[in-house]
Amino acid sequence: MDTIPAYQSELAEPDSLFIEVNGFRIHYKRAGDGPTLILLLHGSFMSLKSWREVSAPLAEDATLVAFDRPVCGLTSRPLPKGSAPSPYSADAQSDMVADLITALGFEQAILVGSSTGGTIAVMTALRHPERVKGLVLVGAMIFSGYATSEVPAPVLGMMKALRPIFSRIMKLMIVKLYDKAIRKFWYRQERLPDAVIATYKREFMLGPWDQAFFELFLATRRLDLDDKLPAIKAPTLVITGEHDRAVKPEESRRLADAIPNARLEVIQDCGHLPQEELPDVFVEKVRTFLRQEQLLAPQD
Template sequence: MDNFESLQNRLADPDSQFLDANGFRIHYKRLGSGPTLILLLHGSFLSLRSWSQVIQPLAEQATVVAFDRPVCGLTSRPLPKGKGDALYSADAQSDLVAALIDKLGFEQAILIGNSTGGTIALLTALRHPERVRGLVLVGPMIYSGYATSQVPTPMLAVMKGLRPLFSRLMKVMIARLYDKAIRKFWFRQERLSDAMLATIKADFMIGPWDQAFFELFLATRHLGLDTRLQSLSLPTLVVTGEHDRAVKPEESVRLANELPGAVLEIIPDCGHLPQEERPDAFVTAIGTFLHQSGLLG
């Protein structure tokens, strides 16, 4: 047993589960039962804890699985061993989601993704349409941020050649800015206690998190998702917090207009994380969509 696996086992909750997929030891929690799988994809710098207030009510209607995405929570943080390794690229993450659906014993899933989790959910639907029954995209980064970021090629070569230096610099920057950045995800920041923020931070900063995050940063590419939206034809709900600072509500409105047949839900009095800040309103919106779209019968 390696050091990180020992750490996983020590920090795991009684209901934590693990499975191996695509080079990762994935940490997840599974609630509910039935033939329909709902897979929850949290945003960057967070963990499956982001779904803690909504997973139980969602599990009253289906099998629900929340997992720690790569570089987050108790999922392992393997480091590339060769030049061709791209464990943390967006494409690799979408392939991981498809593999995870299979490993969990299902052919398809309804993907609910928040922020960059929404980016990966949409990309999974594009790359593995046979695996996705429906989408719920919550403040997804499609036209900005993660989905459109890319390090210029000359700079990328320098950063790869000086990995230890740039990894340490990024570690210092994230550590200094983390609290402020997470608080900005919330519209009413007083709803996020200091104790909960410390817990969220501890979930992220585990093991070689800085090296793994740097590999994810190096693998970030402009995904061109906006040019591929018309190829999708599956039930989709786009959710935005009325006061989202991370992904402007206007972007979610645009996405709902450009995705064929998509439905838009604007949740008032919240920011980038409606599942955390307005969980009751979030669950109601999701439940209404799943039933009206026929995804739950």
């Protein structure tokens, strides 16, 4: 990477770490020192801070890494050049996750994916099963939204030809609707401090974020995951909030039914982000799963 984005040096915190993988300078935080890696993948428009309440307890028996996914947080936002494949496609993002695991010094990881982070976790398990020891899918977007969206080819061609105009329009829409959209992820609004949403917004809108997000939008394809899910062999826990409005609980039930031997946990009184809204309950569910499936290697 030629240059380090200014926002990485300006906004990095004392425990911030950076690693270069597949053209990205990835921002991450690491906790614990166990022999098993737990890798946390947050949802769209957010950052690794989505895991702030659960990282410490989950790191007690493992090495835990939370990272800012592409177009989020302090991770760099490279723009594709020429006809090179987009680094923002679902395939490219899942390849990046697999390479991140080895770059961190591990052969496998337990992937914990929230929302579209769950989509990428599933893609990684399908494309790189040797890298995935277990899956925890939290309101994973598999049968709707990101995983099923695709711009018709003629429209896609027009949008690519008129990138500056369409990226500007999308930027205006995101700026206007950001707060309202994020608040819908919570069932009880009083659990979401204003400072948290302000931090998410500030760290999302860094560098050429509008152009990078538009490139991600252009790279979005229908993933057709339905028929592929039975191929997942890793032990899987599916978690849904009882009042999830972004990914309906019925979709999570369908996901648990489609993956062999997957377990389903419904967290009551909760929305799309149980790791934020009810972190203690979330940690208990994940720990129970990891213990019952014997996914955490004993420490020396």
